[in-house]
Amino acid sequence: MTDEKIVIGAGTPYPLNGILSIPNEPNGLLPAIVLVHGSGPGNMDSKAGNTYLFKDLAEGLSEKGIAVLRYDKRTFVYGKEMKDDTGMSVKEETIEDAILAAELLRKDSRIDSNKIFIIGHSFGGMLAPRIDAEGGNFAGLILMAGSPRKLEEIMISQNDDLLDSLNWLLKMIARKQITALSAKFENLYNLNDEEAKSTKVLGKYVRAYYFKEMGEHPAGDYLRKLDKPVFILQGEKDVQAKVEKDFEGYKKILDDKRNATFKLYPNLNHMFMPSIYGNILKAQKEYKVAQKLDKQVISDISDWIHSIA
Incomplete structure (x- = not known):
């Protein structure tokens, strides 16, 4: 693959550095993915301890013929400037930049503009249906360890x-x-x-408005109206998203929809890497152990995208 440096939101008050990973031997126009972070400030690799989920996704999926766009989260770069904004919501924190990322891909002549997907991890998975509805206009949604709960x-x-x-x-x-x-x-x-x-x-x-604004746009409202493909993945040993409340919660919402695909991964944690402790108190300790994203997850996402694209 080739990693190209890009800027999301160039010319806006919050330009963000990013990387577009392009397969080395493209066969025609490429399908592409926008990666959307979990909660808290995160860099473009989604570094947590000694794990790098987004870097692993970009490397693994670009090897399988899919372009991948990742970028620093706005609060990672501009957290000090944004902390006093009493009206900050997920729109400013996450949604606007994900839509700008999709628009950047649509302007790239190497990318098939009808085959741009979103992968939202954790908090990003919670927001992905709203991002799609508010301007992302993706070909399909991939929700990794997300939640339909508030x-x-x-x-x-x-x-x-x-x-x-x-x-x-x-x-x-x-x-x-x-x-x-x-x-x-x-x-x-x-x-x-x-x-x-x-x-x-x-x-x-952190103000009540942040929670209130997000809670007034529940993921379920968007998912019930969704008529495009959605792929929902979770690790069985995830201690942050719950199988019975989140994975099964998505199933209830999407129960009658043929466009929904679900997969649960044995012994994988919130980062889709092997579980070590299986204890929420030791989550940060677990992420300090250098691990890679499970290869089966990469294969499943790639196969799902290519089956649609």
Whole structure:
């Protein structure tokens, strides 16, 4: 493959560096993929500890004749400038740049503009249906370890999982913190936008508006209307997305749709790499172990894209 340096959003207030991986021996116009990050600031390789999910995806899929576009997340580059924006939502954080990435691919003469796909990982998987509907206009969607649940539901659920791993003293302290956070979330949708923008829910900067705006655009609403192919993948040992709540949740939403494909991977974690600890408390420790994306996942995504393209 050839890695070409590109810029997403050139000429906007938030230009982002990225890489377009192009197969070495293209056979006609190429299908292409936009990669969309999980939660938090992330670089173009989606570095987590000593794992590099997006770099692995780009290398693996470009070897199979698919162009892959990855780029730094806006909050990774401009986090300091954005932290005081009380009206920041997932639109500014993620959606706008993913749409700009798709537009950049459509202008590339080597890319088949009718065969541009999105891969959203984790938080990116949650947003992918909305990105598609709001201007991405993809040929198909690939959701890796995503969730149809609201973000605040996932956070409370993950905190509850953490509780189960703590000793009695830490559990008592943590339970008070979780109860306080739950109380803030309970009133979320009773706030108007201005109230939500002035209400802090996490730390110094994260406002209720961020959760409220996202929660008012649930993934299920987009997925129920979706008539294009969607591929949903999850690792059985994922401790951040839940098989019974998330993978099965997608199945319920898409139950009657022939356009949906599902695959669950034994012993793979949230990064689609072999599970080591299987414990949410040790997730960061697990990611410090240098591992590669499972090759079967790359093959399955490639086969699915080529079957459509």
